[in-house]
Amino acid sequence: MxxxxxxxxxxxxxxxxxxxxxxxxxxxxxxxxxxxxxxxxxxxxxxxxxxxxxxxxxxxxxxxxxTSLEPRLLLDAMAFVVDFHQDDTALEFFQVRRILEPEATAMAATRMTEAEIAELHEILTRLPENPSVEQLTANDLEFHRRIAAGSGNAVLCSLIESLSGPTTRARLWRALTRENALTRTREQHTAIYEAIAARQPEVARAWAMVHVAGVEEWLRSVLA
Known part of the structure; x- marks a missing residue:
């Protein structure tokens, strides 16, 4: 050594x-x-x-x-490394998101407080009728961040947030190039919110899987 x-x-x-x-x-x-x-x-x-x-x-x-040794702080270093990966590697990050986010969403359906669920709904209603790509992406990031935090698991939340960097660019591409990207995002976010609000973890998990997998499949087709 x-x-x-x-x-x-x-x-x-x-x-x-x-x-x-x-x-x-x-x-x-x-x-x-x-x-x-x-x-x-x-x-x-x-x-x-x-x-x-x-x-x-x-x-x-x-x-x-x-330091405080909080998971968020320690995982900042991983986020720094993640940001340097190229676009084709972003597909692998989406694959990891597809594993982590549905479970975090299911956990959020049982652990988020009523106040936190109300804030999640407010994020949905905050998005303008015809948002810019930047507004749509920022709203999407905030929506997912709140759900990850709502899982009640600090390590899981930090892992998901550390994957935001390389997947944000793909979300921007999709919003710019895919027809009905805004409509799809609104519908899927609403379905995820409604499942969480109804305290239906399995439904929330399924919609989160559909949502993340949809962007992953789009990126796969673009890279191909």
């Missing part, structure tokens, strides 16, 4: 064992390096690496802290 990897692993163990809790401050660099039996250079490299993936927060003039 490389020296930097060893340093990363030892810091990780200190966090996992509760020696440095979320929000806690790491010992001074010299003290920590001596304690772990590492050079200060190796320790610095490990800290940089862990800061890049939001495990550590380096505050100039103050010290280095463990």
């Amino acid at each position: 490389a020296v930097t990897d060893t340093a990363i692993d030892r810091i990780k163990q200190m966090i996992l064992e509760g020696e440095i809790p979320p929000g806690g401050r790491l010992p001074k660099e010299a003290d920590l390096a001596e304690r772990l039996g590492l050079s200060r250079n190796s320790l610095r490299e490990a800290v940089r690496a862990l800061a890049l993936i939001n495990v550590l927060d380096v505050r100039q003039g103050d010290g280095t802290y463990v």
Whole structure:
């Protein structure tokens, strides 16, 4: 194992064992390096690496802290990597969405509060009669984000949000080139909302599957 990897692993163990809790401050660099039996250079490299993936927060003039370690924060790094993938890889991201979103939608049908369901309906009614492509896409993203959050599972929600980047461009393409894209989106969003409002998880799951799979199949035909 490389020296930097060893340093990363030892810091990780200190966090996992509760020696440095979320929000806690790491010992001074010299003290920590001596304690772990590492050079200060190796320790610095490990800290940089862990800061890049939001495990550590380096505050100039103050010290280095463990972040909150919330799933959303830790998965930001994955979203950054996802954004660099090319258009043909976007199809694979849609395949992952097709696995995750129907389940999140089913969970939302049983877990969203009445107030959250009312807010979901408000998102539907907020869309103008003849929206621009940008308005349609933004509304679509917000609709799906609220449902993912409504699943009550922070990790699942963060995973779904991290897939938004590479699939947003495909949604824009579809809105620009596919006939009746607006009508289809409205109808399917309404069906998903109604299933959630009626507390019908299986129906909600089925409509979410239809919705995501429809964009996936369109993208497959375009790439072919």
